[in-house]
Amino acid sequence: MKQSELNIGTLGHVDHGKTTVVSAITHTWTDVHSESLKRSMTIKLGYADAVIRRCDDSREFPYTVNEKCSNGTDSAPFRKVSLLDAPGHETLMATAIASSSIIDCALFVISASEQCPMPQTREHLMIISALGIKNIIVAQTKIDVVGKERAQKNYEQIMAFLKGSIAQDSPVVPLMANKGINIDALLREIANIKIPDRDTGADPLMYAARSFDVNRPGTGIKDVVGGVIGGSIIRGTFKVGDEIEIRPGVNFSGDKSKRDAYEPLISKISSLSAGGEHLDKAIAGGLIAVGTETDPSFTKADGLVGQMIGRVGKLPEASNSITINYSSLNRNDIPKQGFRKGEQMLLGIGTGTFVGTITNIKKNRLEIQLNRPACVDKSAKISVLRNFGQRWKLSGFGVLMS
Numbered sequence: 001m002k003q004s005e006l007n008i009g010t011l012g013h014v015d016h017g018k019t020t021v022v023s024a025i026t027h028t029w030t031d032v033h034s035e036s037l038k039r040s041m042t043i044k045l046g047y048a049d050a051v052i053r054r055c056d057d058s059r060e061f062p063y064t065v066n067e068k069c070s071n072g073t074d075s076a077p078f079r080k081v082s083l084l085d086a087p088g089h090e091t092l093m094a095t096a097i098a099s100s101s102i103i104d105c106a107l108f109v110i111s112a113s114e115q116c117p118m119p120q121t122r123e124h125l126m127i128i129s130a131l132g133i134k135n136i137i138v139a140q141t142k143i144d145v146v147g148k149e150r151a152q153k154n155y156e157q158i159m160a161f162l163k164g165s166i167a168q169d170s171p172v173v174p175l176m177a178n179k180g181i182n183i184d185a186l187l188r189e190i191a192n193i194k195i196p197d198r199d200t201g202a203d204p205l206m207y208a209a210r211s212f213d214v215n216r217p218g219t220g221i222k223d224v225v226g227g228v229i230g231g232s233i234i235r236g237t238f239k240v241g242d243e244i245e246i247r248p249g250v251n252f253s254g255d256k257s258k259r260d261a262y263e264p265l266i267s268k269i270s271s272l273s274a275g276g277e278h279l280d281k282a283i284a285g286g287l288i289a290v291g292t293e294t295d296p297s298f299t300k301a302d303g304l305v306g307q308m309i310g311r312v313g314k315l316p317e318a319s320n321s322i323t324i325n326y327s328s329l330n331r332n333d334i335p336k337q338g339f340r341k342g343e344q345m346l347l348g349i350g351t352g353t354f355v356g357t358i359t360n361i362k363k364n365r366l367e368i369q370l371n372r373p374a375c376v377d378k379s380a381k382i383s384v385l386r387n388f389g390q391r392w393k394l395s396g397f398g399v400l401m402s
Contacts, residue, residue, distance in 0.1 A: 002277045004049055004286025005195050008104050009231055011128065012109035013118040017141035020177045021109055023072065023082045025065055025187070026050040049275035052187050054078040063187035069213075080275070082232075082287040083107070084209075102207055102232035102351065104196055104285075105135035108167065112150065112174070116157040121192060123394055126329050129166045130327045130397050131381060136170040137189045138162070139400040144176040198284040204236025205377065206290070206309040207351040208246075213300035226292045227299025228271060229309060231351065233288060236310075239281040242269045244290075247308050248318035248373040250298055262373050266290040267310060271332045306352015309373040318373040322356075324382055324398030326364045334386070334393045339366060346392050348383035365401065376400050 010018040022028070028048035054076050054116070055062045055069035069075050084103065092349035106128050110116055117125070128136060143151045153382060155172065162168045173186045215223075229246075249264040271291030272279040282288045292310070298304060307314050326339075339361050347368070349356045354374055360367035376382070382398040 002080075002279055003274045003288070004080045006079070006081045006190075006193060007084060007104045007286060008081055008107050008190065009084045009103035009105070009133075010107045010109055011124040013111070013114070013120040015126075016109045016114070016118075016121075017139075017175075017177055018107075018109045019184075021107065021139055021141060021175065022048060024175075024177045024180050024183050026083055027065070038069075040310060049080060049082050051077050052079045052081065052191055054191075058060075059182035060377040061188045063184055063191055063273065065183075065187065080286070081190060082275075084287070085172035098220075102209065102234070103131075103133060105137065105190070105193055106133045108136055108138045108170070109141055109159055110138060110154075111142045112140055112146050112154040115242070116154055117161045119162075122333075125161075125167065126167060126331070126394055127383070129330060130383075132166075132168065135193050136167045136263060137186065138170050140172055140174045141177055143174045144179065144181075169207055170308060179197045194284070199235040200237050202235045203311055203314045204238050204242075204309075205234045205315075206238070207231050207234065208289070208304045208307040209287075209351045211299035211302050211304035211307075214298035215296055224296065226267070227294040227296040227304070229290045229292060229304055229307075230300060231290075231309070232286065232289060233282060233284045236283050237281055237283050238269060238270055238272065238288075238290065240269050240279075243312055244269060244292070244309055245312040245315055246292075246304065247310075247315045247375045248305070251372075262318060264315075264318070265294055265298065267294045305352060306354075306374070308350060308377070316375045316377060318375050319357070319370075320373050320383075321367065321369050322374070322376060323401045325364060325365045325367050325401050326384065326396055326398045328396040329394065331393075331395070334388050334395060344387065346385035346387075347398075348385075351382060366398065 010022055011290065012018055014360050026048035033258055045162060047381055050065055053064050055064060064075050067075055138158065140155060158172055171189050173182060175182050175186060208229045208231045212227050212228045215225060244267055246265040248262045251261045252263060253261040269290055270293055272282045273289045274286055339358055341358055341361065343358045345356050347356045352374065355371040356368040358366055359369050383394060384396050385392040388394045
C-alpha cells in the first residue's frame with residue numbers, strides 16, 4: 001500500500017483544531033513552517049499521509065492508525081489517505097480555496113467551545129457547496145473543554161447550520177483529538193467513503209501544491225539534486241523517467257512587470273514518492289512528491305506553487321488574461337454591488353492564488369487581467385474573492401470561457 005487513494009481536506013474556522021485532528025490521524029504535526037508557528041495558525045498548505053488499519057474484533061469502530069489493536073493483535077492495512085491542512089483565518093482563505101481543486105473529501109472541523117457558525121465556518125461551507133464536494137465528515141472538536149450540556153447545545157447548532165446544505169446528511173463525530181478519543185469513530189467514516197473513479201489513461205495532469213529545494217546548505221555541486229514538486233495528480237499516470245512540462249514556468253528576466261517573459265520548464269521525473277515510499281509510477285489520487293531535474297532554485301520556498309505539470313505540449317497555454325462566466329454566492333454579510341472596471345480581486349486557480357483586475361464587463365462575463373500568467377484547466381472552477389471593507393470575501397465562482 002504505497003500510494004494514497006483519497007485526498008481529505010480539513011476545513012473550518014481558525015483555531016478550531018484542524019491541525020490537531022490531522023496529527024491524531026497521521027501522527028504528524030503539519031504546521032512546520034516558522035511563520036505558522038510564530039503566529040500559531042496554518043498559513044501554507046500542510047499535508048501528511050496516514051494508513052487506516054482494521055482490527056478483526058467485535059468493536060463497533062474496528063479501525064485504528066496503530067499497528068497493534070487494543071487486544072494486542074496485529075492490525076491489517078485497509079486504506080491509505082492523504083490529509084491536507086488548509087488555513088482557516090479569513091485573510092488566508094485563498095490558500096484553502098486553492099487547495100480545494102485537489103480535495104476528494106472534506107473533513108469539516110467545528111469546535112464545541114464556540115458558537116456555531118463562526119465566520120470561516122460559514123465561508124468554508126460555501127466553498128464545499130460551490131465546488132460540489134459531496135463526501136463530507138463533520139468533526140466536533142474540543143468537547144473535553146465544555147460540559148455535556150454545552151456540547152449537546154453546540155451539536156444542535158451544528159445540525160441547524162447544516163440543514164438545507166450539501167452537508168446536511170453528513171455524519172457528525174464528537175472528538176477529543178488531543179487525547180485521541182473517538183478517533184476510531186472518525187476513521188470508520190473515512191473508511192466508508194467510496195474511492196472516486198480515476199481516469200488513469202488520460203494525458204497526466206498535476207497541480208503543484210508545494211515545491212522544495214531538498215539540498216542541505218553546503219551540499220557539493222556533484223551531490224546537488226533537482227527540485228521537488230508536491231501535489232496531487234488529477235488524472236493520468238506519471239512514471240519515473242517521463243519527460244514533463246511545467247507551466248507557466250519561470251520569468252527568467254526577473255522583471256515582474258514583464259508578464260510575457262515566463263517560459264515553460266522542460267524536465268524529467270527522477271523520482272516519485274508518497275509518504276516516504278518510493279514509486280515507479282504514480283496515478284491520480286493522494287499526494288505525490290515528484291523529484292525532477294529542474295534547477296532547485298526554481299522550486300525552493302514554494303516557488304512553483306500554482307503551476308501545472310503534464311506531458312510536453314499537452315498542457316493548456318499560459319495566459320495573462322482570462323474570461324470567466326461569473327456566478328455569485330448568496331451571502332447576507334457582503335454588499336450587493338456590481339463589478340466595476342479596474343476592480344481588483346483575488347482568484348483561486350488550481351492550487352494557486354492570483355490578483356486579477358477587471359478590464360471589461362458584460363453581464364456575468366468578466367474579462368480579467370492577471371498579475372502573472374496562469375494555466376487554467378477548462379473543467380476547473382475559479383474562486384473569486386472581492387474586497388469589502390479592507391477584507392477579502394468569497395463572493396462567487398467563475399468558469400473559464402473559450
